[in-house]
Amino acid sequence: MGEQIVSDIIIVGGGNAALCAALTAREAGVSVTVLECAPPEYRGGNSRHTRNMRCMHDAPTDVLTEAYPEDEYFADLLRVTGGETTECLARLVIRESPRANAWMKSYGVRFQPSLGGTLHLGRTNAFFLGGGKALMNSYYAAAEARGIRVFYNAEVTALTIRDGKFESGEMLLNGRPAEFRAKALVAASGGFESNLEWLEEAWGPAARNFIIRGTPYNRGRVLKLLLNQGVEQIGDPTQCHAVAIDGRAPKFDGGIVTRLDCVPLGIVVNSHAERFYDEGEDLWPKRYAIWGRLVAQQQDQIAYSIIDSKVLGRFMPSVFPAIPAGSIGELAGALNLPPERLEATVREFNRSVQPGTFDHQILDNCRTAGLTPPKSHWAQAIDQPPFYGYPLRPGITFTYLGVRVNEKAAVQFQTTASSPNLFAAGEIMAGNVVGKGYLAGLGMTIGSVFGRIAGREAALAAAR
Ligand SMILES: Cc1cc2nc3c(=O)[nH]c(=O)nc-3n(C[C@H](O)[C@H](O)[C@H](O)COP(=O)(O)OP(=O)(O)OC[C@H]3O[C@@H](n4cnc5c(N)ncnc54)[C@H](O)[C@@H]3O)c2cc1C
Incomplete structure:
Protein backbone atom coordinates (compact mmCIF):
# COMPACT_ATOMS: atom_id res chain seq x y z
CA MET A 1 0.00 0.00 0.00
CA GLY A 2 1.31 3.48 -0.88
CA GLU A 3 0.74 6.72 1.00
CA GLN A 4 -0.75 6.61 4.54
CA ILE A 5 -2.88 9.54 5.67
CA VAL A 6 -3.60 10.01 9.36
CA SER A 7 -5.99 12.66 10.63
CA ASP A 8 -8.31 13.11 13.61
CA ILE A 9 -11.23 13.27 11.20
CA ILE A 10 -11.65 12.15 7.62
CA ILE A 11 -14.44 13.63 5.51
CA VAL A 12 -15.36 11.66 2.40
CA GLY A 13 -16.72 13.91 -0.35
CA GLY A 14 -16.14 17.45 -1.48
CA GLY A 15 -19.60 19.04 -1.76
CA ASN A 16 -21.66 21.23 0.56
CA ALA A 17 -22.28 18.62 3.27
CA ALA A 18 -18.61 17.62 3.34
CA LEU A 19 -17.28 21.17 3.64
CA CYS A 20 -19.88 22.12 6.28
CA ALA A 21 -18.71 19.09 8.28
CA ALA A 22 -15.02 19.84 7.71
CA LEU A 23 -15.22 23.51 8.75
CA THR A 24 -17.36 22.75 11.81
CA ALA A 25 -15.02 19.99 12.98
CA ARG A 26 -12.03 22.27 12.50
CA GLU A 27 -13.68 24.90 14.73
CA ALA A 28 -13.24 22.37 17.56
CA GLY A 29 -9.48 22.32 16.98
CA VAL A 30 -9.11 18.77 15.60
CA SER A 31 -7.17 17.93 12.43
CA VAL A 32 -9.42 17.44 9.40
CA THR A 33 -8.77 15.87 6.00
CA VAL A 34 -11.16 15.98 3.05
CA LEU A 35 -11.05 13.23 0.41
CA GLU A 36 -12.70 14.43 -2.80
CA CYS A 37 -12.90 11.96 -5.64
CA ALA A 38 -13.14 14.64 -8.36
CA PRO A 39 -10.18 16.62 -9.72
CA PRO A 40 -9.96 20.24 -8.44
CA GLU A 41 -11.76 21.73 -11.44
CA TYR A 42 -14.82 19.51 -10.78
CA ARG A 43 -14.77 19.71 -6.98
CA GLY A 44 -18.01 20.48 -5.22
CA GLY A 45 -20.25 17.66 -6.52
CA ASN A 46 -23.86 18.55 -7.18
CA SER A 47 -23.59 21.42 -4.71
CA ARG A 48 -21.79 23.54 -7.29
CA HIS A 49 -24.91 23.48 -9.50
CA THR A 50 -27.28 24.79 -6.84
CA ARG A 51 -28.88 28.20 -6.51
CA ASN A 52 -30.73 28.33 -3.20
CA MET A 53 -31.77 26.75 0.08
CA ARG A 54 -35.10 26.64 1.90
CA CYS A 55 -35.11 28.48 5.23
CA MET A 56 -37.51 28.77 8.11
CA HIS A 57 -38.05 32.36 9.34
CA ASP A 58 -40.59 34.08 11.56
CA ALA A 59 -40.26 37.56 10.05
CA PRO A 60 -38.88 39.07 6.82
CA THR A 61 -35.07 38.88 6.54
CA ASP A 62 -32.59 40.72 4.31
CA VAL A 63 -33.39 38.32 1.45
CA LEU A 64 -36.64 36.53 2.38
CA THR A 65 -40.13 38.04 2.44
CA GLU A 66 -42.92 37.59 5.03
CA ALA A 67 -42.55 34.54 7.33
CA TYR A 68 -42.12 30.80 6.81
CA PRO A 69 -42.71 29.20 10.21
CA GLU A 70 -41.68 25.68 11.25
CA ASP A 71 -45.17 24.21 11.10
CA GLU A 72 -45.87 25.46 7.59
CA TYR A 73 -42.46 24.20 6.39
CA PHE A 74 -43.13 20.79 7.95
CA ALA A 75 -46.69 20.70 6.52
CA ASP A 76 -45.24 21.38 3.05
CA LEU A 77 -42.78 18.54 3.54
CA LEU A 78 -45.49 16.16 4.74
CA ARG A 79 -47.59 16.95 1.68
CA VAL A 80 -44.84 16.28 -0.89
CA THR A 81 -43.46 13.20 0.84
CA GLY A 82 -46.85 11.70 1.64
CA GLY A 83 -45.46 11.04 5.14
CA GLU A 84 -42.20 9.43 3.92
CA THR A 85 -40.08 11.40 6.37
CA THR A 86 -38.70 11.03 9.90
CA GLU A 87 -40.44 13.80 11.80
CA CYS A 88 -37.79 14.45 14.46
CA LEU A 89 -35.00 14.70 11.84
CA ALA A 90 -37.13 16.79 9.47
CA ARG A 91 -38.03 19.24 12.25
CA LEU A 92 -34.36 19.38 13.26
CA VAL A 93 -33.40 20.38 9.69
CA ILE A 94 -36.16 23.00 9.58
CA ARG A 95 -35.40 24.49 13.01
CA GLU A 96 -31.66 24.63 12.41
CA SER A 97 -31.95 26.22 8.96
CA PRO A 98 -31.73 29.88 10.16
CA ARG A 99 -28.65 29.09 12.27
CA ALA A 100 -27.04 27.29 9.33
CA ASN A 101 -27.67 30.41 7.24
CA ALA A 102 -25.92 32.69 9.71
CA TRP A 103 -23.02 30.23 10.02
CA MET A 104 -22.64 30.08 6.21
CA LYS A 105 -22.34 33.87 6.09
CA SER A 106 -19.49 33.68 8.60
CA TYR A 107 -17.55 31.62 6.03
CA GLY A 108 -18.05 34.11 3.20
CA VAL A 109 -21.26 32.75 1.63
CA ARG A 110 -23.45 35.64 0.47
CA PHE A 111 -27.21 35.53 -0.12
CA GLN A 112 -29.48 37.47 -2.41
CA PRO A 113 -33.26 37.70 -2.89
CA SER A 114 -35.02 35.28 -5.22
CA LEU A 115 -34.10 35.61 -8.89
CA GLY A 116 -36.83 36.78 -11.31
CA GLY A 117 -38.31 34.04 -13.49
CA THR A 118 -37.60 31.31 -10.97
CA LEU A 119 -40.10 29.12 -9.17
CA HIS A 120 -41.88 31.79 -7.02
CA LEU A 121 -39.48 31.17 -4.14
CA GLY A 122 -39.02 34.69 -2.75
CA ARG A 123 -40.64 33.87 0.58
CA THR A 124 -39.12 30.46 1.27
CA ASN A 125 -35.69 30.21 -0.38
CA ALA A 126 -32.49 32.21 0.13
CA PHE A 127 -30.44 32.39 -3.08
CA PHE A 128 -26.64 32.10 -3.09
CA LEU A 129 -24.99 35.14 -4.63
CA GLY A 130 -22.98 33.68 -7.51
CA GLY A 131 -24.71 30.30 -7.16
CA GLY A 132 -23.40 27.04 -5.73
CA LYS A 133 -19.99 27.44 -7.34
CA ALA A 134 -19.33 30.68 -5.45
CA LEU A 135 -20.56 28.99 -2.26
CA MET A 136 -18.17 26.06 -2.72
CA ASN A 137 -15.27 28.38 -3.58
CA SER A 138 -15.90 30.31 -0.33
CA TYR A 139 -15.84 27.07 1.66
CA TYR A 140 -12.66 25.77 0.01
CA ALA A 141 -10.91 29.11 0.56
CA ALA A 142 -11.96 29.01 4.22
CA ALA A 143 -10.80 25.39 4.54
CA GLU A 144 -7.39 26.21 3.10
CA ALA A 145 -7.01 29.23 5.39
CA ARG A 146 -7.79 27.05 8.43
CA GLY A 147 -5.34 24.28 7.62
CA ILE A 148 -7.84 21.64 6.49
CA ARG A 149 -6.06 19.23 4.14
CA VAL A 150 -7.89 18.49 0.88
CA PHE A 151 -6.93 15.62 -1.40
CA TYR A 152 -8.42 15.64 -4.91
CA ASN A 153 -8.61 12.60 -7.20
CA ALA A 154 -9.08 10.64 -3.95
CA GLU A 155 -11.69 7.94 -4.45
CA VAL A 156 -12.56 6.00 -1.30
CA THR A 157 -12.80 2.31 -2.20
CA ALA A 158 -12.91 0.43 1.13
CA LEU A 159 -13.79 1.03 4.79
CA THR A 160 -12.83 -1.13 7.75
CA ILE A 161 -15.57 -1.04 10.36
CA ARG A 162 -15.36 -3.25 13.45
CA ASP A 163 -18.23 -3.59 15.93
CA GLY A 164 -19.85 -0.51 14.45
CA LYS A 165 -16.67 1.54 14.77
CA PHE A 166 -14.76 2.99 11.83
CA GLU A 167 -11.04 2.11 11.91
CA SER A 168 -9.41 2.77 8.55
CA GLY A 169 -10.02 2.97 4.85
CA GLU A 170 -8.51 2.59 1.42
CA MET A 171 -8.61 4.83 -1.60
CA LEU A 172 -7.22 5.42 -5.02
CA LEU A 173 -5.21 8.61 -4.80
CA ASN A 174 -4.33 9.88 -8.27
CA GLY A 175 -4.97 6.32 -9.43
CA ARG A 176 -2.61 4.72 -6.84
CA PRO A 177 -3.70 2.73 -3.78
CA ALA A 178 -3.38 4.61 -0.48
CA GLU A 179 -4.63 4.18 3.11
CA PHE A 180 -6.18 6.46 5.65
CA ARG A 181 -6.82 6.25 9.36
CA ALA A 182 -8.85 8.54 11.64
CA LYS A 183 -10.65 8.70 14.97
CA ALA A 184 -13.92 9.51 13.20
CA LEU A 185 -15.26 9.57 9.64
CA VAL A 186 -18.01 11.60 7.98
CA ALA A 187 -19.49 10.09 4.82
CA ALA A 188 -20.70 13.00 2.66
CA SER A 189 -20.19 11.38 -0.70
CA GLY A 190 -23.60 11.97 -2.31
CA GLY A 191 -26.15 9.54 -3.69
CA PHE A 192 -25.75 6.94 -6.45
CA GLU A 193 -27.39 8.89 -9.29
CA SER A 194 -24.31 8.72 -11.56
CA ASN A 195 -24.05 4.94 -11.28
CA LEU A 196 -26.02 3.97 -14.40
CA GLU A 197 -25.78 0.24 -13.61
CA TRP A 198 -27.29 0.77 -10.15
CA LEU A 199 -30.04 2.97 -11.64
CA GLU A 200 -30.75 0.19 -14.15
CA GLU A 201 -31.09 -2.36 -11.33
CA ALA A 202 -33.80 -0.15 -9.86
CA TRP A 203 -35.53 1.12 -13.02
CA GLY A 204 -34.80 -1.53 -15.62
CA PRO A 205 -33.58 -0.68 -19.14
CA ALA A 206 -35.47 2.66 -19.08
CA ALA A 207 -32.56 4.01 -16.98
CA ARG A 208 -30.33 3.94 -20.06
CA ASN A 209 -32.23 6.95 -21.37
CA PHE A 210 -31.92 9.00 -18.18
CA ILE A 211 -29.76 12.08 -18.10
CA ILE A 212 -27.84 12.89 -14.92
CA ARG A 213 -28.05 16.60 -14.19
CA GLY A 214 -25.06 16.74 -11.87
CA THR A 215 -21.61 15.36 -11.18
CA PRO A 216 -20.50 12.05 -12.73
CA TYR A 217 -18.63 11.26 -9.47
CA ASN A 218 -21.62 10.40 -7.26
CA ARG A 219 -21.55 6.68 -7.98
CA GLY A 220 -22.66 5.53 -4.55
CA ARG A 221 -19.47 3.65 -3.79
CA VAL A 222 -19.30 4.66 -0.12
CA LEU A 223 -23.06 4.20 0.26
CA LYS A 224 -22.69 0.61 -0.95
CA LEU A 225 -19.68 0.00 1.32
CA LEU A 226 -21.74 1.09 4.32
CA LEU A 227 -24.84 -0.91 3.36
CA ASN A 228 -22.70 -4.01 2.74
CA GLN A 229 -21.31 -3.71 6.27
CA GLY A 230 -24.65 -3.76 8.01
CA VAL A 231 -25.59 -0.08 8.10
CA GLU A 232 -29.36 0.23 7.95
CA GLN A 233 -30.77 1.32 4.61
CA ILE A 234 -33.37 4.03 4.32
CA GLY A 235 -35.53 4.70 1.27
CA ASP A 236 -36.42 3.05 -1.97
CA PRO A 237 -33.92 2.83 -4.88
CA THR A 238 -36.42 4.21 -7.42
CA GLN A 239 -37.17 7.32 -5.38
CA CYS A 240 -35.23 10.33 -6.51
CA HIS A 241 -35.57 13.93 -7.56
CA ILE A 396 -32.06 12.76 -12.45
CA THR A 397 -30.98 15.26 -9.80
CA PHE A 398 -30.26 12.98 -6.87
CA THR A 399 -31.32 9.64 -5.37
CA TYR A 400 -32.97 9.12 -1.98
CA LEU A 401 -31.80 5.63 -1.02
CA GLY A 402 -29.33 6.17 1.79
CA VAL A 403 -28.11 5.27 5.26
CA ARG A 404 -30.25 5.67 8.35
CA VAL A 405 -28.91 8.23 10.84
CA ASN A 406 -29.99 9.58 14.21
CA GLU A 407 -30.26 13.21 15.33
CA LYS A 408 -26.47 13.24 15.88
CA ALA A 409 -25.87 12.20 12.25
CA ALA A 410 -24.46 8.86 13.51
CA VAL A 411 -25.16 5.97 11.14
CA GLN A 412 -27.43 3.26 12.51
CA PHE A 413 -26.59 -0.42 12.23
CA GLN A 414 -29.23 -3.07 11.60
CA THR A 415 -28.20 -5.08 14.61
CA THR A 416 -26.70 -2.71 17.14
CA ALA A 417 -27.30 0.91 18.00
CA SER A 418 -25.68 3.90 16.32
CA SER A 419 -21.99 4.10 15.47
CA PRO A 420 -19.78 5.97 17.95
CA ASN A 421 -17.55 7.49 15.23
CA LEU A 422 -19.15 7.09 11.81
CA PHE A 423 -21.39 9.91 10.63
CA ALA A 424 -23.25 10.78 7.43
CA ALA A 425 -24.49 14.05 5.92
CA GLY A 426 -26.08 15.30 2.71
CA GLU A 427 -27.50 13.26 -0.15
CA ILE A 428 -26.21 10.00 1.34
CA MET A 429 -28.74 10.40 4.20
CA ALA A 430 -31.30 12.80 2.64
CA GLY A 431 -33.80 9.91 2.43
CA ASN A 432 -34.25 10.19 6.22
CA VAL A 433 -35.98 13.52 5.60
CA VAL A 434 -37.32 13.23 2.07
CA GLY A 435 -38.27 9.67 1.09
CA LYS A 436 -40.47 10.76 -1.80
CA GLY A 437 -41.34 14.00 -3.63
CA TYR A 438 -39.32 17.17 -3.10
CA LEU A 439 -39.41 20.76 -1.87
CA ALA A 440 -37.18 23.14 -3.83
CA GLY A 441 -34.09 24.06 -1.82
CA LEU A 442 -34.34 21.22 0.69
CA GLY A 443 -31.22 19.34 -0.49
CA MET A 444 -28.88 22.14 0.51
CA THR A 445 -30.69 22.68 3.81
CA ILE A 446 -30.34 19.00 4.73
CA GLY A 447 -26.63 19.03 3.77
CA SER A 448 -25.88 22.27 5.62
CA VAL A 449 -27.67 21.29 8.82
CA PHE A 450 -26.51 17.66 8.93
CA GLY A 451 -23.03 18.59 7.69
CA ARG A 452 -22.63 20.85 10.70
CA ILE A 453 -24.05 18.24 13.09
CA ALA A 454 -21.78 15.53 11.66
CA GLY A 455 -18.72 17.81 11.96
CA ARG A 456 -19.54 18.70 15.57
CA GLU A 457 -20.20 15.07 16.57
CA ALA A 458 -17.12 13.77 14.74
CA ALA A 459 -14.96 16.28 16.64
CA LEU A 460 -16.53 15.12 19.93
CA ALA A 461 -15.94 11.48 18.98
CA ALA A 462 -12.29 12.23 18.15
CA ALA A 463 -11.81 13.85 21.56
CA ARG A 464 -13.24 10.86 23.46
C1 LIG B 1 -28.52 20.83 -11.48
C2 LIG B 1 -28.81 20.75 -10.02
C3 LIG B 1 -29.38 21.83 -9.37
C4 LIG B 1 -29.69 21.75 -8.02
N1 LIG B 1 -30.21 22.86 -7.40
C5 LIG B 1 -30.45 22.83 -6.07
C6 LIG B 1 -30.84 24.02 -5.38
O1 LIG B 1 -30.92 25.12 -5.93
N2 LIG B 1 -31.10 23.89 -4.04
C7 LIG B 1 -30.97 22.71 -3.37
O2 LIG B 1 -31.24 22.65 -2.18
N3 LIG B 1 -30.55 21.58 -4.00
C8 LIG B 1 -30.28 21.62 -5.33
N4 LIG B 1 -29.80 20.49 -5.94
C9 LIG B 1 -29.55 19.30 -5.11
C10 LIG B 1 -28.23 19.50 -4.37
O3 LIG B 1 -27.22 19.63 -5.32
C11 LIG B 1 -27.90 18.38 -3.42
O4 LIG B 1 -28.95 18.10 -2.55
C12 LIG B 1 -26.67 18.76 -2.56
O5 LIG B 1 -25.69 19.36 -3.34
C13 LIG B 1 -26.10 17.55 -1.89
O6 LIG B 1 -24.88 17.90 -1.26
P1 LIG B 1 -23.85 16.76 -0.89
O7 LIG B 1 -22.68 17.46 -0.31
O8 LIG B 1 -24.51 15.68 -0.15
O9 LIG B 1 -23.45 16.10 -2.32
P2 LIG B 1 -22.51 16.63 -3.47
O10 LIG B 1 -22.42 18.11 -3.49
O11 LIG B 1 -22.93 15.97 -4.73
O12 LIG B 1 -21.08 16.10 -3.04
C14 LIG B 1 -20.76 14.73 -3.05
C15 LIG B 1 -19.25 14.63 -3.20
O13 LIG B 1 -18.81 13.31 -2.95
C16 LIG B 1 -17.73 13.02 -3.83
N5 LIG B 1 -17.61 11.55 -3.87
C17 LIG B 1 -18.50 10.65 -4.35
N6 LIG B 1 -18.02 9.39 -4.20
C18 LIG B 1 -16.81 9.50 -3.58
C19 LIG B 1 -15.83 8.56 -3.17
N7 LIG B 1 -15.99 7.23 -3.32
N8 LIG B 1 -14.69 9.03 -2.60
C20 LIG B 1 -14.48 10.37 -2.41
N9 LIG B 1 -15.40 11.31 -2.80
C21 LIG B 1 -16.53 10.87 -3.38
C22 LIG B 1 -18.14 13.70 -5.12
O14 LIG B 1 -17.05 13.93 -5.97
C23 LIG B 1 -18.75 14.99 -4.58
O15 LIG B 1 -17.79 15.99 -4.41
C24 LIG B 1 -29.45 20.55 -7.30
C25 LIG B 1 -28.85 19.47 -7.93
C26 LIG B 1 -28.52 19.57 -9.28
C27 LIG B 1 -27.86 18.39 -9.94
Missing part, protein backbone atom coordinates in the same frame (compact mmCIF):
# COMPACT_ATOMS: atom_id res chain seq x y z
CA ALA A 242 -36.15 13.82 -11.31
CA VAL A 243 -37.25 16.71 -13.50
CA ALA A 244 -37.98 16.99 -17.20
CA ILE A 245 -34.97 18.51 -18.91
CA ASP A 246 -34.05 19.36 -22.47
CA GLY A 247 -33.48 16.05 -24.23
CA ARG A 248 -30.39 17.51 -25.91
CA ALA A 249 -28.57 17.91 -22.56
CA PRO A 250 -25.22 16.11 -22.07
CA LYS A 251 -25.31 12.76 -20.24
CA PHE A 252 -23.77 14.29 -17.07
CA ASP A 253 -23.28 17.69 -15.45
CA GLY A 254 -25.56 19.80 -17.68
CA GLY A 255 -26.62 21.62 -14.51
CA ILE A 256 -29.49 24.04 -14.14
CA VAL A 257 -29.47 25.49 -17.68
CA THR A 258 -30.96 22.37 -19.26
CA ARG A 259 -34.17 22.51 -17.18
CA LEU A 260 -37.38 23.37 -19.03
CA ASP A 261 -40.06 25.41 -17.34
CA CYS A 262 -42.52 25.72 -20.27
CA VAL A 263 -44.56 22.58 -19.48
CA PRO A 264 -47.54 24.45 -17.87
CA LEU A 265 -47.69 26.90 -20.77
CA GLY A 266 -48.42 24.39 -23.53
CA ILE A 267 -49.07 20.69 -23.92
CA VAL A 268 -46.74 17.71 -23.53
CA VAL A 269 -47.01 14.69 -25.84
CA ASN A 270 -45.21 11.36 -25.98
CA SER A 271 -43.65 9.75 -29.07
CA HIS A 272 -47.15 8.81 -30.30
CA ALA A 273 -48.03 12.54 -30.20
CA GLU A 274 -50.52 11.88 -27.39
CA ARG A 275 -50.92 13.82 -24.17
CA PHE A 276 -50.52 11.79 -20.96
CA TYR A 277 -50.84 14.14 -17.94
CA ASP A 278 -52.46 17.38 -16.79
CA GLU A 279 -49.80 20.02 -17.61
CA GLY A 280 -51.67 22.61 -15.52
CA GLU A 281 -52.41 20.55 -12.42
CA ASP A 282 -50.82 22.96 -9.95
CA LEU A 283 -48.31 25.79 -9.72
CA TRP A 284 -45.05 24.76 -11.38
CA PRO A 285 -42.88 24.83 -8.18
CA LYS A 286 -45.19 22.17 -6.76
CA ARG A 287 -45.18 20.04 -9.90
CA TYR A 288 -41.83 20.41 -11.69
CA ALA A 289 -40.30 17.50 -9.77
CA ILE A 290 -42.93 14.98 -10.94
CA TRP A 291 -42.26 15.41 -14.64
CA GLY A 292 -38.98 13.48 -14.75
CA ARG A 293 -40.82 10.41 -13.48
CA LEU A 294 -43.74 10.99 -15.88
CA VAL A 295 -41.40 11.16 -18.88
CA ALA A 296 -39.52 8.09 -17.59
CA GLN A 297 -42.80 6.14 -17.86
CA GLN A 298 -43.28 6.97 -21.57
CA GLN A 299 -42.04 4.82 -24.43
CA ASP A 300 -38.31 5.40 -25.01
CA GLN A 301 -38.38 7.86 -22.09
CA ILE A 302 -38.97 10.81 -24.38
CA ALA A 303 -41.68 13.48 -24.57
CA TYR A 304 -42.12 16.84 -26.26
CA SER A 305 -43.32 20.18 -24.93
CA ILE A 306 -45.36 22.00 -27.59
CA ILE A 307 -46.00 25.74 -27.29
CA ASP A 308 -46.94 28.64 -29.54
CA SER A 309 -45.49 32.13 -29.82
CA LYS A 310 -48.01 33.62 -27.31
CA VAL A 311 -46.10 32.19 -24.36
CA LEU A 312 -42.55 33.06 -25.42
CA GLY A 313 -40.86 35.16 -22.74
CA ARG A 314 -43.08 33.81 -19.97
CA PHE A 315 -40.68 31.03 -18.87
CA MET A 316 -36.97 30.61 -18.33
CA PRO A 317 -35.74 28.93 -21.53
CA SER A 318 -33.33 26.03 -21.76
CA VAL A 319 -29.81 26.74 -22.98
CA PHE A 320 -30.79 25.01 -26.23
CA PRO A 321 -33.00 26.93 -28.69
CA ALA A 322 -36.61 25.82 -29.14
CA ILE A 323 -37.29 24.01 -32.42
CA PRO A 324 -39.47 26.35 -34.53
CA ALA A 325 -42.02 25.56 -37.25
CA GLY A 326 -44.64 27.46 -39.25
CA SER A 327 -47.37 24.84 -38.69
CA ILE A 328 -48.13 21.96 -36.33
CA GLY A 329 -47.56 19.47 -39.15
CA GLU A 330 -44.15 20.97 -39.87
CA LEU A 331 -43.31 20.90 -36.15
CA ALA A 332 -44.20 17.20 -36.03
CA GLY A 333 -41.77 16.61 -38.90
CA ALA A 334 -39.00 18.52 -37.10
CA LEU A 335 -39.59 16.53 -33.88
CA ASN A 336 -39.99 13.20 -35.65
CA LEU A 337 -43.60 12.80 -34.45
CA PRO A 338 -46.50 11.41 -36.52
CA PRO A 339 -47.84 14.66 -38.14
CA GLU A 340 -51.52 13.70 -38.42
CA ARG A 341 -51.61 12.49 -34.84
CA LEU A 342 -50.00 15.68 -33.50
CA GLU A 343 -52.39 17.82 -35.55
CA ALA A 344 -55.33 15.86 -34.14
CA THR A 345 -54.03 16.15 -30.55
CA VAL A 346 -53.59 19.92 -30.86
CA ARG A 347 -56.99 20.30 -32.60
CA GLU A 348 -58.75 18.32 -29.89
CA PHE A 349 -56.96 20.28 -27.16
CA ASN A 350 -57.77 23.66 -28.76
CA ARG A 351 -61.45 22.70 -29.07
CA SER A 352 -61.69 21.85 -25.38
CA VAL A 353 -60.21 25.14 -24.10
CA GLN A 354 -62.77 27.17 -22.10
CA PRO A 355 -62.86 30.98 -21.99
CA GLY A 356 -60.91 32.43 -19.04
CA THR A 357 -58.44 35.09 -17.93
CA PHE A 358 -54.90 33.85 -18.41
CA ASP A 359 -52.44 34.49 -15.57
CA HIS A 360 -49.50 32.12 -15.27
CA GLN A 361 -48.56 33.51 -11.81
CA ILE A 362 -51.70 32.13 -10.14
CA LEU A 363 -54.01 29.11 -10.48
CA ASP A 364 -56.07 30.86 -13.18
CA ASN A 365 -59.45 29.83 -14.62
CA CYS A 366 -58.18 28.83 -18.08
CA ARG A 367 -59.01 25.14 -18.31
CA THR A 368 -60.22 22.47 -20.68
CA ALA A 369 -63.61 20.72 -20.66
CA GLY A 370 -64.32 17.18 -21.84
CA LEU A 371 -60.66 16.33 -22.42
CA THR A 372 -58.71 13.38 -20.97
CA PRO A 373 -56.36 14.07 -19.34
CA PRO A 374 -57.62 17.58 -18.59
CA LYS A 375 -55.50 20.69 -18.41
CA SER A 376 -56.72 22.39 -15.23
CA HIS A 377 -55.05 25.80 -15.51
CA TRP A 378 -53.30 27.98 -18.09
CA ALA A 379 -55.06 26.21 -20.97
CA GLN A 380 -54.89 28.45 -24.05
CA ALA A 381 -55.36 27.35 -27.66
CA ILE A 382 -52.08 26.57 -29.39
CA ASP A 383 -52.84 28.58 -32.49
CA GLN A 384 -50.35 31.41 -32.94
CA PRO A 385 -47.45 30.55 -35.26
CA PRO A 386 -44.60 30.09 -35.23
CA PHE A 387 -44.96 26.98 -33.08
CA TYR A 388 -42.14 25.57 -30.96
CA GLY A 389 -41.12 22.21 -29.54
CA TYR A 390 -38.61 21.01 -26.97
CA PRO A 391 -37.65 17.35 -26.52
CA LEU A 392 -37.89 16.26 -22.86
CA ARG A 393 -35.96 13.53 -21.02
CA PRO A 394 -35.91 12.47 -17.37
CA GLY A 395 -33.16 14.46 -15.67
